[in-house]
Amino acid sequence: MTQHRRRTSALLTALTTVTATLGLLLAGAPPATAAVSTGHGVGHLADDGVAWIGSYRLDDSSLVFCLEAGKKAPTGHDYAFVDAAQLGRFTTDDLARLAYISRTSASSADPSEAAAGQLATWTIAGLNGRAPEYYAQRAGAAAQAVLDRSRQLLATADGPMGASRSVSSSVALTEADGEGRLTVTSSLTVDFLSTGPTVLSPGSHTATMRLSGAVFDDGSSERTVSNGDVESIETTGQTPSSRVVATVGYEHLPYGSAFTAGRAADDVQQVLVARQGSASGIATTTATVPSTKGFQPVVATQTSASVAGTGQAISDELVVSALTPATDSDVLSGWGLYRPSTPPAAGSVPAVDENGMLPIPVVVESSLLGPFAEPIQLAEHAPADAPVVCTVEVRVDTGPGTYRTPECTLPGPGYYVWVERIDGSRTPADQGGARILPWQSPFGTASEVTVVAAPPAPAELSTPPAPAAVQSLAETGSTTAPGLLLVSGSALVLGALLGVGVLWRRRLTLKHTVPALN
Structure with missing residues (x-):
């Protein structure tokens, strides 16, 4: 047990x-690589109960059309699935026509449609010396309808949007004229027998698009798109330029000349297997583009003179750079770039880099404020009523570096200070102006202050005391003091003599200019 x-x-x-x-x-x-035909599929049986026009069925439920009129019928025979191109019997255009029938009428559940598809298939592959009408009569009362429909199928295959040799996809990244906007779009091109390579209308098919180095507007890196859709994307990372890769993949497309065939023994008909579209279109593009993120320019300044005089001209030194933000910020860790719509001439300044980009130009506005009567105190903003001596500008078009403003003349004594500001609206949008973050200097930075001192007050006039000899002369009335007029009182005596001389000359002049009496 x-x-x-x-x-x-x-x-x-x-x-x-x-x-x-x-x-x-x-x-x-x-997927199965072989199958056995179990008998008739969809179509018409002739009145004799033997002749058949329509599809056959395989044991994997596939429906097939015969490719070799005159050979044994498929029923009961083993078939190996192969790529139709391996049959070696058809031109590329005939493969395209047969592939079109495989995708359309071969799987039909309508007897007359299936019969018309089989007749169109034999018309392309070979009628074994018979006329189409010979095979159409197997449909009995529906013979004419089957014949007419087969001709229509062949005309449609050769007409617009009919049979095609191949399909391909493409994907493109587009920059919006330096504005920091980036878009991606994909397209499908089908090589139709009738029109040649033709770009399909937008929205014809869907695909999966994947991004690297960028994300869609919802922050994702993958989404389902249709051909012709224009998708807005943003770069990731904080470098001034980004390497963006966009890949699109279209699957199960109903185009091209490829289809599955079934091959049996040499004396048995090869068959066309009904299959939905199996073509694919995969494309990838890679581009180095300006980052779509903004950047923060900043300026460190130094006045040309901390002490100056009235009427002196001074300027301001500007050390321009880009602020380095925290990691994972939406602000670049460098100076922003843009791609000009028209590249500058060779040798011009600034010159484009290896990716055809230029530094985004920035305008620094510098204002000299003053004079202020009291020493200037540091503040976030200048007083609203602060007097302005002048406002000058410097265009920073080569990126970070040292620049100098035009000069301003100091009008008088007092305290003066430079203030600077950067406004992105001063830069055109197509040169990246929208990506410039605003900046303004504080008021009263010590390195920006210039002092102009007032001139010294004039000394008061006073009468100097008379020399001792003159005092003695005045006191005694003597005119014979030795050396008095020549030494101690020389200036006084000389002044007196000059005064007497002027008066005497005026008297003589008046005497000579008096008109004679009549």
């Missing part, structure tokens, strides 16, 4: 293992 239980247990274990293994094999099994 124990031994029987052990055998039963072992048998159950083995069956369980086989079942599990078989389930795994079936779950991961590749």
Whole structure:
């Protein structure tokens, strides 16, 4: 009894293992590579009960059309699935026509449609010396309808949007004229027999698009798109330029000349297998583009003179750079770039870099404020009523560096200070102006202050005391003091003599200019 239980247990274990293994094999099994025809599919049987026009069915449920009129019918024969191009019997254009029929009428559940598809297939592949009407009559009362429909199928295959040799996709990244906007779009081109390569109308098919170095406007890096859709994207990372990769993949497209064929023994008809579109269009583009993020220019300044005089001209030194933000910020960690719509001439300054980009130009506005009567105190903003001596500008078009403002003349004594500001609206949008973050210097920075001192007050006039000799002369009335007029009182005596001389000259002049009396 124990031994029987052990055998039963072992048998159950083995069956369980086989079942599990078989389930795994079936779950991961590749598509079938062979099948057996089980008989008629969809179509018409002739009145004789033997002749058939329409599709045949395989044991994997596939429907097929015969490719070799006159050979044995498919029923009961094994078929190996191959790429139709391996048959080696058809031109590229005929492969395209047959592939079109495979995608359209071969899977039809309508008897007359299926019969018309088989007749169109034989018309392309070969009628074995018969006229189309010979095969159409197998449809009995529907013979004319089948004949007419087969001709329509062939005309449609050769007409606009009909049979095609191939399909390809493309994807493109577009910059919006330096404005920091970036878009991506994909397209499909089909090589139709009638029109040649033709770009499909927008919205014809959907695909999966994936991005690297950028994200869509919702922050994702993958989404379903249609051909012709224009998607807005933003660069990731904080470098001034970004390497963006966009890949698009279209699957199961109903175009091209490829289709599945079934091949049996040499005396048995090869068959065209009904399949939906299996073409794909995969494309990738890579581009180095200006970052779409903004950047923060800043300026460190130094006045040309901390002490100056009235009427002196001074200027301001500007050390311009870009602020380095925290990691994962929406602000660049460098100076912004843009791609000009028209590249500058060779040798011009600034010159484009290896990716055809230029530094975004920035205008620094500098205002000299003053004079103020009291020493200037540091503040975030200048007083609203602060007097302005002048406002000058410097265009920073080569990126970070040292620049100098035009000069301003100091009108008088007092305290003066430079203030600077940067406004992105001063830069055209197509040169990246929208990506410039505004900046303004504080008021009263010590390195920006110039002092002009007032001139010294003039000394008061006073009468100097008379020399002692003159005092003695005045006191005694003497005119014979030795050396008095020549030494101690020489200036006084000389002044007196000059005064007397002037008066005497005026008297003589008046005497000579008095008119004579009549």
